[in-house]
Amino acid sequence: MWTLRLLTVLLLAACVLGGAVPGKPPVDEEEHMHPDLQRNTRTRARIIEGEDTQDYWLSASKAHILEKLSYVRNEKRAKNIILFLGDGMGLATLAAARSYIGGEEQKLSFEEFPYTGLSKTYCVDKIVPDSASTSTSYLCGVKANYGTIGVNAHVKRGDCQAMADTNNHVFSVGKWAMDAGKAAGLVTTTRVTHASPAGVYAHTADREWENNAVLEEACGDLAEGLDDIAVQLIHGEVGGKLKVILGGGKRSFYDPEFYEKGRRTDGRNLVAEFEALAEGNTFVKTQKKLLKVNVTETDRLLGLFSKSHMHYHVEQLADPENNEPTLEEMTEKAIEMLQKEENGYFLFVEGGKIDISHHDTMARIALDETAEFSKAIKRARELTNLEDTLIVVTSDHSHTFSVGGYQARGSDIFGEAESLGTDGKPYLTLSYANGKSFDQYYDTEAHERIDPTSLLSEDTAQLFPATAPLESETHGGEDVGVFASGPWAHLFTGVYEQNTIPHMLAFAACVGDGKTACD
Ligand SMILES: *[C@@H]1O[C@H](CO)[C@@H](O)[C@H](O)[C@H]1NC(C)=O
Ligand SMILES: [Zn+2]
Numbered sequence: 241m242w243t244l245r246l247l248t249v250l251l252l253a254a255c256v257l258g259g260a261v262p263g264k265p266p267v268d269e270e271e272h273m274h275p276d277l278q279r280n281t282r283t284r285a286r287i288i289e290g291e292d293t294q295d296y297w298l299s300a301s302k303a304h305i306l307e308k309l310s311y312v313r314n315e316k317r318a319k320n321i322i323l324f325l326g327d328g329m330g331l332a333t334l335a336a337a338r339s340y341i342g343g344e345e346q347k348l349s350f351e352e353f354p355y356t357g358l359s360k361t362y363c364v365d366k367i368v369p370d371s372a373s374t375s376t377s378y379l380c381g382v383k384a385n386y387g388t389i390g391v392n393a394h395v396k397r398g399d400c401q402a403m404a405d406t407n408n409h410v411f412s413v414g415k416w417a418m419d420a421g422k423a424a425g426l427v428t429t430t431r432v433t434h435a436s437p438a439g440v441y442a443h444t445a446d447r448e449w450e451n452n453a454v455l456e457e458a459c460g461d462l463a464e465g466l467d468d469i470a471v472q473l474i475h476g477e478v479g480g481k482l483k484v485i486l487g488g489g490k491r492s493f494y495d496p497e498f499y500e501k502g503r504r505t506d507g508r509n510l511v512a513e514f515e516a517l518a519e520g521n522t523f524v525k526t527q528k529k530l531l532k533v534n535v536t537e538t539d540r541l542l543g544l545f546s547k548s549h550m551h552y553h554v555e556q557l558a559d560p561e562n563n564e565p566t567l568e569e570m571t572e573k574a575i576e577m578l579q580k581e582e583n584g585y586f587l588f589v590e591g592g593k594i595d596i597s598h599h600d601t602m603a604r605i606a607l608d609e610t611a612e613f614s615k616a617i618k619r620a621r622e623l624t625n626l627e628d629t630l631i632v633v634t635s636d637h638s639h640t641f642s643v644g645g646y647q648a649r650g651s652d653i654f655g656e657a658e659s660l661g662t663d664g665k666p667y668l669t670l671s672y673a674n675g676k677s678f679d680q681y682y683d684t685e686a687h688e689r690i691d692p693t694s695l696l697s698e699d700t701a702q703l704f705p706a707t708a709p710l711e712s713e714t715h716g717g718e719d720v721g722v723f724a725s726g727p728w729a730h731l732f733t734g735v736y737e738q739n740t741i742p743h744m745l746a747f748a749a750c751v752g753d754g755k756t757a758c759d
């Protein structure tokens with residue numbers, strides 16, 4: 241893999257000095273402050289035009305109220321549903337991403353949606369969940385155990401026998417939609433067999449069982465009669481009917497006989513099996529081929545663009561040979577595929593690498609992936625009709641990521657706070673409660689922090705500080721936001737359990753066997 245190239249720091253443009261700060265001493269008096277503070281010219285506040293006047297805030301508030309009053313509840317049946325999932329996209333990530341895209345006063349595309357709520361993310365056996373248990377929750381409508389997908393809480397992680405009992409299987413809103421005559425599809429930047437997308441179609445006691453090799457190793461004789469996640473995607477009751485599947489993860493679909501990095505050990509080539517299922521089934525593995533797909537000639541579309549997860553957007557940009565599509569491009573093609581459907585569709589779209597960059601404490605990348613996710617949603621809203629398409633944007637869980645005080649407005653969000661710690665050293669605005677970066681930022685021999693500003697760089701792969709040493713930074717347990725636009729979007733307000741989400745989607749689209757808007 242190539243090295244991550246320096247990200248052009250667009251923010252610098254936005255961070256130029258903005259003049260005097262009200263209530264602060266003029267610049268020459270600052271000379272007497274701690275010399276470390278002088279070093280950082282970015283600490284002087286930028287003033288957004290008008291923000292220093294009372295009228296600015298009063299008229300913005302009035303405009304907001306008028307906008308709220310103008311909302312008309314759309315109680316039409318939702319023909320189409322798109323569920324966007326920013327994996328690991330907690331509220332602190334959203335706040336920091338606004339600074340990243342241009343300033344604290346900015347909004348991500350989905351923050352313009354008229355209705356918002358909070359989703360409680362804990363799972364049946366843990367306070368802080370993972371992406372498997374949560375996908376069961378926000379897709380299948382029941383909370384489950386950590387590490388399990390598409391099965392109820394009778395199944396503990398790794399319990400092969402309980403997984404075999406189909407009474408324990410639960411189905412996603414994707415299946416409910418297909419049962420009602422709609423089409424369904426999924427898009428992700430991770431492996432298509434990874435935890436979040438697998439919630440659309442799989443039933444497994446362990447999220448790791450993406451191919452036969454890991455499943456057989458874990459279950460031994462019990463593996464007979466159980467399908468790994470990739471087989472469930474190609475041949476399963478739900479996976480076998482999806483109209484569009486786009487993402488990464490080729491390795492779980494091939495025996496090395498067909499693809500040298502393949503991880504299957506059963507001599508199978510699931511991509512060839514997919515193509516052989518029907519004439520109109522099309523497989524693509526590059527951005528160029530994807531963009532050329534003629535949807536009128538394609539009945540079902542499978543796109544696998546990388547061995548494992550797809551690359552970060554910044555890596556794609558830095559690679560002159562890049563042939564992976566962006567999340568926005570995949571979303572657009574998926575919508576084109578599904579718009580052919582007379583009865584409408586359910587589409588699941590995951591920005592899956594926000595989570596993965598946070599696990600590595602790579603805050604710059606996490607915010608860039610969040611910005612990419614926001615672009616895909618903007619495009620989806622442009623391509624669809626507000627009257628008949630419900631778009632809901634949420635996350636599965638948060639991270640231990642935090643935005644600490646107190647930088648001046650307009651500062652480089654990746655820089656240091658204005659004051660010093662009690663150890664006389666600066667600290668960064670962005671940090672994590674735990675993670676692998678601990679060692680980089682702590683001198684374990686001297687038992688003191690290393691000045692974090694000495695490690696600051698513009699390398700996109702830079703790690704941000706963590707308080708406790710952990711190989712992989714953990715998820716966080718606070719609620720995540722839900723943002724809704726389109727028919728019945730007003731249902732998504734308030735504070736509710738995460739597993740309520742698919743029931744509200746089903747209500748709006750009149751699918752599933754619960755109460756619906758058509759009753
Ligand atoms: C797509 O295929 C249809 C049917 O074969 C054809 O009429 C149409 O011109 C094609 N569109 C493009 C952009 O090639
Ligand atoms: Zn995660």
